[in-house]
Amino acid sequence: MPKPPKPKLPMHALVAAIVVLLQFSQPCFARTRNKHCTPTVCGNVTISYPFRLTSQPPHCGDSPFELHCDSSNRTVLASYNGRFYVQNISYERNTVRAIDPNLAVDDCSLPRGSLSFWDNINMHRNLPYSLNFMFTSMYLVNCSKPVNSSSYIDASRCSVNSSGSNPPPDLYVYFLDERTHPRDFDESCKIEALVPIMVQDINDLLTPDIYNLLKQGFEFSWIFPSKSLQATPFRAMVRNLKYALQSYADSFIYYLFKGPHIANNSYYPPNSTYILCLLITGGFIISRTLPGLVCLIVLVIYKWRRRHLSADDAIEEFLKRQKDLMPIRYSYSEIERMSNGFKDKLGEGGYGSVFKGKLRSGYFVAIKLLGKSNGNGQDFINEVATIGRIHHVNVAKLIGFCVEGSKQALVYDFMSNGSLDRILFAKENKIDLSWTKMFDIALGVARGIEYLHRGCDMQILHFDIKPHNILLDENFTPKVADFGLAKLFSRDDSIVNITAARGTIGYIAPELIYKNLGGISYKADVYSFGMLLMEIIGRRKNMNTSVEHESQKYFPSWIYDRYYHGEDVDLGDVVDDEKIMVKKMVIIASWCVQVKPNDRPSMSKVLEMFETNVELLQMPRQPFQLPFEVPTANNSIKDRSYDSSTGETSTLLYSSNEISIDIL
Template identity: 45%
Template sequence: MWWVRVILVLLLPFTCRASTDQQHSCPASSCGKISNISYPFRLKDDPIHCGDRRYELSCENNVTTLYLYSSKYHVKSINYNNFTIRLVDSGIQQDNCSSLPLNSLSQSNFCVRYNYLDKHCTDPYQSVLHNILLFEYIVYLNCSHQVTNNQKYVDTVPCFGWNSKSKGYYIYAMAGDLIAEDFQVGCHVELVAPTSWLGNLQAIEIVSYDQMHKVLVYGFEITWFLHMCQTRCGDTRFCSFNTTTQKLECNRLCRSSLFGGWSNRCGWSELTLYAKDTIIAVWLGLFEMIKGPNQIYDGETVYQVGLATGHYVLPSFLAARFLFGMTLFIALLIYKWRKRHLSMFEYIEMYLQQQNNLIPIGYSYKEIKKMAKGFKDKLGEGGFGTVFKGNLRSGPCVAIKMLASSKGNGQDFISEVATIGRIHHLNVVQLIGFCAEGSKRALVYDFMPNGSLDKYIFSKEGSVNISYNQIFDISIGVARGISYLHHGCEMKILHFDIKPHNILLDENFTPKVSDFGLAKLYPVQNSIITMTAARGTIGYMAPELFYKNLGGVSYKADVYSFGMLLMEMAGRRKNLNPHAEHSSQLYFPLWIYDQVEKVGDIEMEDTTEEEKKIVKKMIIVALWCIQLKPNDRPTMSKVVEMLEGDVESLEIPPKPLLYPQETVVDDQRTTFDQTTSSDYTSSYDSGEIVNASLIENID
């Protein structure tokens, strides 16, 4: 009958109380060196009512063992005063420094992490106690090359012996967190092992892997403090640990009895009395439902409360409990499905976002969406993503680029963010932050109110005229920015997409090189790089990206793109003009070369002599930059020097060619349609995609 079920539900709290008392009354167990195993811990062979099954330990070969997240750890000690347990990876052997941890573990495995508390956390253990992280890391890295310029990379050869160049890789270990500036190209994280003894090592210099092995032998600590708070106080928000008395305290008002007063201490007995009085009230009210009206209690308020509870509250509670259980079950299914479909490099993303000193700032997707106000103000769109205008919480405007579905290894994205985020140059756009959450990728840049350069140098409806002096200042700024990318950073950054749409202007018309969607990072000593596919925008791409017989691809590809950009800035027109009146003017660089070489001057209307000198200087430098062979082009630092010098000191370069001599055909004129590659991307404004015909063999 239905009322039998109600009675069973009401009797359940008393059954739980008796069970809890039995859990606490069990004698302590022991295994090996651990002799004080008591509540909430239990051994697998203890009576079923002893301890909490979530804190079950095993005794294997007289060694106390804990299985944490399906991984095996040996228990070194249990501290019931501060609620911590110290563990050691089962793969670590005390007298064998070549023994490695079998498991990778970090604070991201726990639902309660540094400065973050999940109210619905069900994990039995946590990595944080009183807002202090209980352990740090020993990070193992697999590198494709030998690392000699970073003292934090400790070689493991003295212990392992088998790590050598003949194997094709190198294994290093690093104490502490792996911050972005320590991340070497060609290295990836192989294993993360926790330890609670790194604080002792930081006082001395770590010079050998043997020291790190001793740290791993010591082990790491985790806590069950949250469980004790929930058991004794019922809510972790009102729970604290008194370091003076070494006791756990509940800091809130609670009812000691239904007919009594209020107390500022919520002990176990007070909570039990309160629950008991509440259950009695419900029992009194249910008498009317079971045996009919009872005149003895008819005037009692507690009777009326119990009656209302039996009639309305209890059925509503049971219905709500069912709905909550179903919702939780569905949410669990969704969580499991999403976790299975997350990117394979999720751990690295979470790890970098937890670094306090990482620049730029890591944002969540929710924060990005809030900044962009729901992605309503669209600034531009390209093959790599869409750019929206947004605002930081402090007020300044930013440009938020939401990247399309990322390709390749997500670790490359993080490495790029960590490197470009540390670029601080007047002529390179500042990367403020990023988002790497699941499949969501976003970059947050400074907002440039004057937009991109193309609307100032190309004559079209709505374009804004600026003076040649301003154009010249912009060209020098762009050259300085590219030169910094090539020679001013720890890593050589090749942009591969220099064009007017990727040059942004701030409120003072200071140019900023932007959009690193196609950029590649290489060690400074590398002069030639390996490319698997051409990248960039047609009309600005260097010929060696198409013709392999010109030589390898290097930073000179950016020099060529800058030359094409500089030519368009000087002429205020596209380099390719299929609608020109004369065929000799179709390809502007060749036509302007003839003007400079034969006439010695440039035909320009409404310009002063000083402006003509500026334009002539820009054109001569541009002609040097677009030489067919990479070796014939100057470096960007030389380009800056040429632009800042006198025009009289500049020599006119050889006439630029459009193609290698061995590809010349007999036809006087051959055309082919060009389209941009799939790597094409634009900045704030949606860039025009040049689709024109190149004219080969122009006399």
């Protein structure tokens, strides 16, 4: 009598076995990584594995638990969108208690930090422990008008602010439960933070009760596997594999035969039933192999086409990883309704088109409808990942976004005065601003760039500073916008790795083209700001072939020569104070456009120069002189645009000697 065929193992059981093996092959090594590190102390907090200070070697702890000891000797835990003071770490109970810095002082400050560092935990799957969060979260929302709803709890800590004056009438802050559905958000409200709190439900609490809980901080714990499990990873793997197979068989039998399925009962079907279950499963899998293979090929082709026709998959995956996004996600139908069917077009560029829109609250917005996405949705991801988490008076505010297949849109505050290039280069309906106002615009742009470089947990390099990307509100306050080429780097990275030139010809830094000039860093944005500042001074394009005199074609070289040799410049009917402002901007711009990155100031130094007496500022020497010669075919200067997404041939001017550089 032939032997019956051996039952075949279901495919997903094999996958489960591999996952279990990978999970239990790590812990023993991970627990010994810090055996040569001694505990350290910051304030009254002892730091030991799995935590470490930024000053300690990487093997002394895990990167998601990196702590910082600030100048006040306070232990700081930093997440992507917030900072928290660590009050206590208990290594006996494996717990951490922390508090928002704004709550550590007794004033009117609101909690601003969003705790999102567990995203780092999910990115490090080989960590030998898991996290247990003992808190929930609630939204802190900022509304432009009062909201009459029982779910909106007033978040104001006191009736007057720290300066003793009443808060502005157009500012209202509320707490909302994190389970609030997006459709229940009032149109006049924007999410400012996702605040951790040690309570399950805030709906029945009053404002003082909430702040009493917040002042106590919040806790989370880390849990290591048991010692027996660490000592015998093979047994743990076998036990987990057996449990997975048994659970699968029980579920299958219950579905197929409606038999017993009681988790804590000692009764189970006989072994023959399990064998029958596995035989049926194996036969089913074999009979479906060919159709399944066909389906797999169709699925792969579909995925490939979808990735090349739209960036939906990459963007959706990115959005799932972000637990602290401030903007609101809108549906495409809501975007159409806001824009009144995309009737009022404000402008158009390589990224797509911009339309004027209006929220239900009456608040005007600008809707950027993205065209063909670059790099699998990278433009969209760059913009949301950077501008979606920051807030500064000189950085454009992202209100919301939309992703539905290939349809992508970004919703911004409406800037009634458009972009700076319309002020500088418009031939019709030109707005003539005073030198004082132009100086304020230049100073505001500098503050916005300096905030991107130093004001965030991550260093944000814009790589496309130019007048077109500087927006002006009704008071002509400048806002740095368009982060499609932006990159995020650690603030410890003095040099960053960029594989291709990024930016717009005429503003792009020389080191992005000539690798021997030095590494690429935040000094690239400084160069672009210098070229923008030159255009503010001249109120014209830096390269203008229509001027009468040959020497005036390249404005940065011409204006530098005039001031360097002490010659007067005709600025029209201006007062002496305005002449001083222009001279100061010329000196600052000349320093910023130095060819070598090391010769340029940081944006912090640029702000100091704006505040310094002009008599104390020195004009640099030959800011446009390249350290080598590049032959040219003729003496004419070419001025063509460059599309960084296509890499088309373009011509770039960097020196007063009319040097042209072709990018291939």
